[in-house]
Amino acid sequence: MDSIIVTGNGPLKGQIPIAGAKNACLTLMPATLLSDEPLTLTNAPRLSDIKTMSALLESLGAEVSQLQDGKVLVMSSHALSSHVADYDIVRKMRASILVLGPMLARDGHAVVSLPGGCAIGARPVDLHLRALEAMGAELELKEGYVHAKAPNGLKGGTVDFPLVSVGATENALMAATLAKGTTVLKNAAREPEIVDLADCLRRMGAQIEGDGTGTITIQGVDRLGGATHPVVADRIELGTYMLAPAICGGEVECLGGRINLVGAFCEKLDAAGIDVSETDKGIKVSRKNGRVKSVDVTTEPFPGFPTDLQAQMMALMCTADGTSVLEEKIFENRFMHAPELMRMGAHIDVHGGTATVTGVERLKGAPVMATDLRASVSLILAGLAAEGETIVNRVYHLDRGYESVEEKLGNVGARIERVSGQ
Numbered sequence: 089m090d091s092i093i094v095t096g097n098g099p100l101k102g103q104i105p106i107a108g109a110k111n112a113c114l115t116l117m118p119a120t121l122l123s124d125e126p127l128t129l130t131n132a133p134r135l136s137d138i139k140t141m142s143a144l145l146e147s148l149g150a151e152v153s154q155l156q157d158g159k160v161l162v163m164s165s166h167a168l169s170s171h172v173a174d175y176d177i178v179r180k181m182r183a184s185i186l187v188l189g190p191m192l193a194r195d196g197h198a199v200v201s202l203p204g205g206c207a208i209g210a211r212p213v214d215l216h217l218r219a220l221e222a223m224g225a226e227l228e229l230k231e232g233y234v235h236a237k238a239p240n241g242l243k244g245g246t247v248d249f250p251l252v253s254v255g256a257t258e259n260a261l262m263a264a265t266l267a268k269g270t271t272v273l274k275n276a277a278r279e280p281e282i283v284d285l286a287d288c289l290r291r292m293g294a295q296i297e298g299d300g301t302g303t304i305t306i307q308g309v310d311r312l313g314g315a316t317h318p319v320v321a322d323r324i325e326l327g328t329y330m331l332a333p334a335i336c337g338g339e340v341e342c343l344g345g346r347i348n349l350v351g352a353f354c355e356k357l358d359a360a361g362i363d364v365s366e367t368d369k370g371i372k373v374s375r376k377n378g379r380v381k382s383v384d385v386t387t388e389p390f391p392g393f394p395t396d397l398q399a400q401m402m403a404l405m406c407t408a409d410g411t412s413v414l415e416e417k418i419f420e421n422r423f424m425h426a427p428e429l430m431r432m433g434a435h436i437d438v439h440g441g442t443a444t445v446t447g448v449e450r451l452k453g454a455p456v457m458a459t460d461l462r463a464s465v466s467l468i469l470a471g472l473a474a475e476g477e478t479i480v481n482r483v484y485h486l487d488r489g490y491e492s493v494e495e496k497l498g499n500v501g502a503r504i505e506r507v508s509g510q
């Protein structure tokens with residue numbers, strides 16, 4: 089297993105290109121199952137999760153080819169050779185559940201393994217299943233698999249989500265495009281990845297309104313065609329790299345970033361004393377001298393502060409002047425980065441879903457363990473500002489969601505290198 093060694097090296101300067109969004113691409117790819125014509129995605133990120141989703145689609149009989157070194161994905165699924173999403177693949181990547189809605193909508197049957205939990209929480213999929221049942225699907229749970237049937241096709245229905253779920257909204261949205269009649273999704277997720285999916289589905293011929301708000305209305309159509317769609321910029325990668333100059337000083341321009349993708353996050357950076365400005369090429373972030381101010385953060389569904397930036401923001405608050413309270417309201421176990429940051433000298437008190445951080449002047453480098461995707465990158469950020477050397481182990485977590493971190497940070501002056509493990 090590879091490790092990454094980061095040595096505190098002072099202020100950063102330069103530009104970091106932001107890739108296409110992992111969490112948009114992972115829902116755009118299953119959309120190919122809705123049509124027998126090719127779907128091409130441009131600006132696709134080069135990540136291990138994308139490779140996993142490609143393998144899953146191929147296991148169903150879809151064809152996936154990568155052009156331009158993986159930045160372009162050309163997919164087509166004329167006729168599926170299998171309708172079973174196997175536990176072996178699904179357990180590695182929970183987003184695999186997103187093939188359920190499209191497969192059911194297109195062919196009237198699907199067998200998908202339940203994903204099981206992951207490091208940050210139980211991650212049930214009951215809301216995905218409830219939405220499909222509201223569209224007439226017959227579901228049966230057998231030996232860890234969901235057996236879904238819609239012999240006469242799905243029919244339009246009203247889905248009132250009791251809590252906001254990105255994945256359940258995506259599954260329901262894709263399924264509804266081919267359902268007979270009108271579907272209304274209430275209390276739908278409003279993330280930019282939902283809007284990006286709706287844009288792509290409209291290019292394929294779907295009739296969708298209200299995406300980006302809490303109520304999405306879909307008029308089902310008989311069939312969808314092919315399309316070419318650019319994957320939206322990754323707002324979580326963007327926020328992550330915006331924190332690099334914030335935590336160790338300097339000035340960095342994140343190319344391709346737009347403020348509307350990270351509004352609530354930028355408000356917190358501003359309150360912490362970080363300069364953020366939108367340029368014609370992206371977002372410029374700088375921190376003059378002096379310590380960052382501590383701010384309180386509560387994670388919420390979009391447009392609130394994203395849970396996927398909580399770990400990274402905690403790293404910044406570990407070096408802030410004062411005490412900050414971080415409340416994690418989305419997942420039940422998303423503070424596993426805290427004990428690792430404490431190995432670096434951070435002062436963090438965790439009680440349930442609340443972490444209280446008292447900033448220190450300087451963190452100290454140490455060997456630390458990555459536990460999940462966003463926790464791993466928060467340790468890299470902490471290492472940028474720490475005195476001495478930080479060794480982040482198990483960086484396979486990192487590779488799921490961040491393209492060539494060491495190159496992007498190295499190009500703006502960080503001392504960072506990857507050491508391959510045995």
Ligand code: EPZ
Pocket residue numbers: 111112114182183209210211212213214215216217251252253254255256395396418419420461462489
């Ligand atoms: C998506 O996960 C993202 N993953 C996550 O990013 C992100 O943290 C999350 O949305 C929230 O923004 C992808 O898009 C691939 P949810 P998802 O359904 O869809 C509960 C990353 O680091 N829930 O919005 O699984 C659930 O337990 C990953 O890139 C149910 O109870 O998240 C959680 O508490 C991590 N029943 C809350 O809802 C359900 O059926 C929000 O989950 C579904 C969800």
